[in-house]
Amino acid sequence: MTIDTSATSRQLLDYGDLRNLMSTQTGDEKHDSSATSTLDVLWVLYDRVLDVSPETIDDPARDRFYLSKGHGPMAYYAVLAAKGFIPVEWLAGFGRFESRLGHHPDRNLVPGVEISSGSLGHGLPLAVGTALGLRAQGLDARVVVLMGDGELEEGTNAEAIAFAGVRGLSNLTVVVVDNSSASLGWTGGLERRFEVEGWSTTRVSGRDHPALEAALRRTSATTPTLVVAEIEAAQ
Numbered sequence: 001m002t003i004d005t006s007a008t009s010r011q012l013l014d015y016g017d018l019r020n021l022m023s024t025q026t027g028d029e030k031h032d033s034s035a036t037s038t039l040d041v042l043w044v045l046y047d048r049v050l051d052v053s054p055e056t057i058d059d060p061a062r063d064r065f066y067l068s069k070g071h072g073p074m075a076y077y078a079v080l081a082a083k084g085f086i087p088v089e090w091l092a093g094f095g096r097f098e099s100r101l102g103h104h105p106d107r108n109l110v111p112g113v114e115i116s117s118g119s120l121g122h123g124l125p126l127a128v129g130t131a132l133g134l135r136a137q138g139l140d141a142r143v144v145v146l147m148g149d150g151e152l153e154e155g156t157n158a159e160a161i162a163f164a165g166v167r168g169l170s171n172l173t174v175v176v177v178d179n180s181s182a183s184l185g186w187t188g189g190l191e192r193r194f195e196v197e198g199w200s201t202t203r204v205s206g207r208d209h210p211a212l213e214a215a216l217r218r219t220s221a222t223t224p225t226l227v228v229a230e231i232e233a234a235q
Helices: 015-023 029-036 039-049 074-082 088-093 123-136 156-167 190-195 209-217
Strands: 064-067 143-148 172-178 200-205 225-230
Touching: 015 039, 015 074, 029 074, 039 074, 039 143, 039 172, 039 209, 064 123, 074 088, 123 143, 123 156, 123 172, 156 190, 172 190, 190 200, 190 225, 200 209, 209 225
Parallel strands: 064 143, 143 172, 172 225, 200 225
Antiparallel strands: none
């Protein structure tokens, strides 16, 4: 299969187009709710917050976005297509053997994808390392990682949360989509898990675009930031 990667196959679309773009990606309907839970956060990040574009995906000073919640990436692909990172025509091939758009994103195949993800618990540790590396290079770029609340129960995140707080990685923002899917939960609430390690935290509606934008733009000069995007409970 020959995949058209030319600029002419890319078109800039709007938020209202995203549901239609997602509907062309079939074959993984069991992860529909996982995908739609991230849709508004992804749109606000790429439309209003992140300093990255199809023209700057190789710029060392670009902002980085890591989708740690890599299962059900249909919303992610839809936003990348709407913003011109990938051709819209790719979406209809989602999940097929010859397609670049797998059920988990692959950084080697999809322009704009920073990490290959899907195995939960890896995105935040990778983001911490990137944030530390950017700071060491003197680059003024942000790293934003999107996770699910259930994913926080993976043990690798505990060390990453503690390390980022101690190191004061102010260029790191974690967005947790909270749909009450965690099995165990945290004493004192999800935010408390980060606050005890020195993070700045805030909670907003995961469907409220102005509130999401304000929270995602807000950073601390000395601490990493947690934004909890609360949405309807998982069914």
